[in-house]
Amino acid sequence: MLRAAFPRTPLRNTPAPKISTRGPLQYRLTSSSTKTASTVKQAAESASSTANAAVPAKPALWRRLGPVTRAIDGYTASQKKRPLWTHFISSLVIFLCGDLGAQNISGSEYDPYRTLRTLFLGGLSAIPQYKWFFVLSKYFNYQSKALSITAKVLFNQLTFAVAFPIYFFSGQALLAGEGVYSVYERVRDTFIPVWTNSWKVWPLTTAITMTYVPMQYRALFSGFVSIWWQTYMSWMNRQAEVLEEAEHASFKEAVVEKTEIIAKEAVAAIA
Numbered sequence: 001m002l003r004a005a006f007p008r009t010p011l012r013n014t015p016a017p018k019i020s021t022r023g024p025l026q027y028r029l030t031s032s033s034t035k036t037a038s039t040v041k042q043a044a045e046s047a048s049s050t051a052n053a054a055v056p057a058k059p060a061l062w063r064r065l066g067p068v069t070r071a072i073d074g075y076t077a078s079q080k081k082r083p084l085w086t087h088f089i090s091s092l093v094i095f096l097c098g099d100l101g102a103q104n105i106s107g108s109e110y111d112p113y114r115t116l117r118t119l120f121l122g123g124l125s126a127i128p129q130y131k132w133f134f135v136l137s138k139y140f141n142y143q144s145k146a147l148s149i150t151a152k153v154l155f156n157q158l159t160f161a162v163a164f165p166i167y168f169f170s171g172q173a174l175l176a177g178e179g180v181y182s183v184y185e186r187v188r189d190t191f192i193p194v195w196t197n198s199w200k201v202w203p204l205t206t207a208i209t210m211t212y213v214p215m216q217y218r219a220l221f222s223g224f225v226s227i228w229w230q231t232y233m234s235w236m237n238r239q240a241e242v243l244e245e246a247e248h249a250s251f252k253e254a255v256v257e258k259t260e261i262i263a264k265e266a267v268a269a270i271a
Contacts, residue, residue, distance in 0.1 A: 072217075072220070075090075075220060076216055076217070079216055079219075080216070083130070084127060084130065087126055087127070087129075087130040087219055088123060088126045088127065090126075090219065090220070090223055091122050091123065091125070091126035091129065091223075092119055092122055092123055092126070094122065094223050094226045094227050094230055095118050095119055095121070095122030095123075095230055096115065096118070096119060096122075097227045097230070097231070098118070098226075098227055098228075098229075098230025098231040098232075098233070098234050099114065099115050099118040099119075099230070099231075099234045100115070101227075101231035101234070102231050102232075102233075102234030102235040102237075102238060103115075103234070103238075105231070105235055106235065106238050108238075114238075117171075117172055117175040117176065118172075118234060120171075120175065121167070121168055121171045121172070121175075122230075124171075125164070125167065125168075129219075130219060132160055133209075133215070133218050133219060133222075136152050136155070136156060136206070136210065137210070137215065139152075139155075140152050140155060145211075148210075149206075149207050149210055149211060152206060152207075152210055153202075153203045153206050153207055156202065156203075156206050157198065157199065157202065157203060161195060161198045161202060162195060165187075165190065165191050165194045165195060165198075165233070166187055166191060168233060168237070169186045169187050169190045169191065169194075169233075169236075169237055169240070170183045170186065170187055172186065172237050173185075173186040176241075182244065185240075185244055185247075186237075186240050186241075186244070189240040189243060189244070190236050190237065190240050193236070194232075194233060194236055197232070198229075201225065201229060202225075202229075205222060205225050208221075209221055209222055
């Protein structure tokens with residue numbers, strides 16, 4: 001009777017229930033493993049950055065030059081405290097080295113008065129040259145860096161590169177006791193070749209200075225180039241002096257010869 005009340009259900013053909021592999025437990029395990037991997041990765045990156053920070057960066061080449069580095073550091077410290085005096089003394093050193101080099105190249109006897117004239121002109125122009133870097137840095141700043149550098153170079157070549165040779169060569173002639181016409185001759189004989197050659201030196205120097213050199217080192221960097229340039233200018237000044245002396249001597253000889261001829265003709269006419 002019990003079997004009749006509860007009929008037997010066949011179990012052989014009943015499929016077994018499927019267990020989902022994406023249940024809450026599997027999700028929690030996957031999420032936990034992902035977080036653990038992320039934490040390990042962050043810890044590794046943090047340890048790597050800490051190790052890199054612990055290793056000091058290799059200093060630049062110019063910071064590893066021993067006495068040269070100490071000299072540059074001393075110059076920088078002096079320029080921060082007394083910028084005008086530092087540049088004034090630097091300018092005197094540059095002009096002194098340039099004149100001594102030019103006199104050594106010419107092979108003539110050393111002229112101390114020429115050195116004094118050069119030092120006077122260098123000291124007088126030291127502060128204007130120092131201020132000139134600030135003028136170039138302040139103006140001609142466009143969105144295009146290439147346009148800014150080009151404008152600064154052209155402005156420098158058409159103003160300062162024109163005015164300074166005229167100042168230097170005319171000053172040399174005036175301090176040597178020459179007259180106005182001799183001053184004109186000095187500038188006439190030197191300006192064109194010097195200004196032409198300045199295009200071979202100063203545009204590149206100015207571009208490098210304005211692009212890569214920090215403000216506190218620009219005068220120092222240009223000073224190294226100026227030593228060689230000042231040597232060239234002093235040498236050109238001496239060549240112009242020699243040329244003018246030869247021209248004046250030839251003119252005097254021609255005047256003397258002409259005077260003697262006129263005198264002989266006058267004596268012959270009287271006789």
